[in-house]
Amino acid sequence: MLKNKAETRRVREVETRRFGSLRHRVAASPRRTMVLVGTFVIAFIASGCGVRFDMQDQPRYKTYKKSDFFADGRASRDMVEGTVARGLLKENKAFYTGKIDNPDPNAQAQTTTDATGNTVVTSFPNAIDEFPIPVTKELIDRGEERYKINCMVCHGPVGAGDGMIVRRGFVRPPSYHDDRLRNAPVGHFFDVISNGWGRMTGQKAMIPVADRWAIVAYIRTLQASQNPEQIMRMNSGTTPAATSTPAPAASPAAQTTGGAR
Numbered sequence: 001m002l003k004n005k006a007e008t009r010r011v012r013e014v015e016t017r018r019f020g021s022l023r024h025r026v027a028a029s030p031r032r033t034m035v036l037v038g039t040f041v042i043a044f045i046a047s048g049c050g051v052r053f054d055m056q057d058q059p060r061y062k063t064y065k066k067s068d069f070f071a072d073g074r075a076s077r078d079m080v081e082g083t084v085a086r087g088l089l090k091e092n093k094a095f096y097t098g099k100i101d102n103p104d105p106n107a108q109a110q111t112t113t114d115a116t117g118n119t120v121v122t123s124f125p126n127a128i129d130e131f132p133i134p135v136t137k138e139l140i141d142r143g144e145e146r147y148k149i150n151c152m153v154c155h156g157p158v159g160a161g162d163g164m165i166v167r168r169g170f171v172r173p174p175s176y177h178d179d180r181l182r183n184a185p186v187g188h189f190f191d192v193i194s195n196g197w198g199r200m201t202g203q204k205a206m207i208p209v210a211d212r213w214a215i216v217a218y219i220r221t222l223q224a225s226q227n228p229e230q231i232m233r234m235n236s237g238t239t240p241a242a243t244s245t246p247a248p249a250a251s252p253a254a255q256t257t258g259g260a261r
């Protein structure tokens, strides 16, 4: 303990000289503490209320919610006419439809009457007669697999129209090996698979576009396998079947013409 006031003052003066204003330092700290505590309290209140406007919490409408903003009460707007989802432009018309550019909806298809008295279409004016994708072994292999899954039950293993359910009473499809279907353009087969034909239902919901072409390629292979003498109409560069070796006389459909395309 210091003895008296005078000594106390002297010591303080010495300390002040050495360390700066001690009194000032001591006197300032409670104020600083208050400021600090105050800052923390404000920060705590601000964060503790749960009001945080981060970017992920922006005010927005969920799809199909209602809104008073638009007259029709819907928050969503209709898409601009002609909007196409990414990857679904389907620019390659031949690939997606099997039809030529600008098909004529009124084009007259030729018909003929087959051996059983049914009227059959023999010309397909809007169908493409060239494969829109390269025909490779892989494509044909894929087509074989898909054909066996999707078509064989009715059309039979080689496409003669004698599938298992036909043997059990289902209506018999035409053979792929008559002149009419041998000369039909590839676009026709694609169209039949996609949209159906007569009593056969379309299968576009089940079979993707590329697989449909694979099946068409396999059907061409089946046709060639049953009539190896004949040159298949794989594309417009090859000789049409009708001008090569005549069809076997035994074929009841041999008198039907391939029709002009």
Ligand code: HEC
Pocket (backbone or CB within 6 Å): 120, 121, 147, 150, 151, 152, 153, 154, 155, 171, 172, 173, 174, 189, 192, 193, 197, 198, 199, 200, 203, 207, 215
């Ligand atoms: C449920 C049985 C069934 C299945 C499965 C089936 N078809 Fe058919 N298909 C038929 C019948 C029946 C016809 C005859 C339709 C008619 O002329 O009324 C036919 C006709 C056709 C024709 C001839 C069209 C014409 O010009 O006369 C082709 C080509 C064809 N089908 C291809 C296919 C392909 C390829 C598949 C597999 C993706 C397939 N079909 C699956 C029953 C079937």
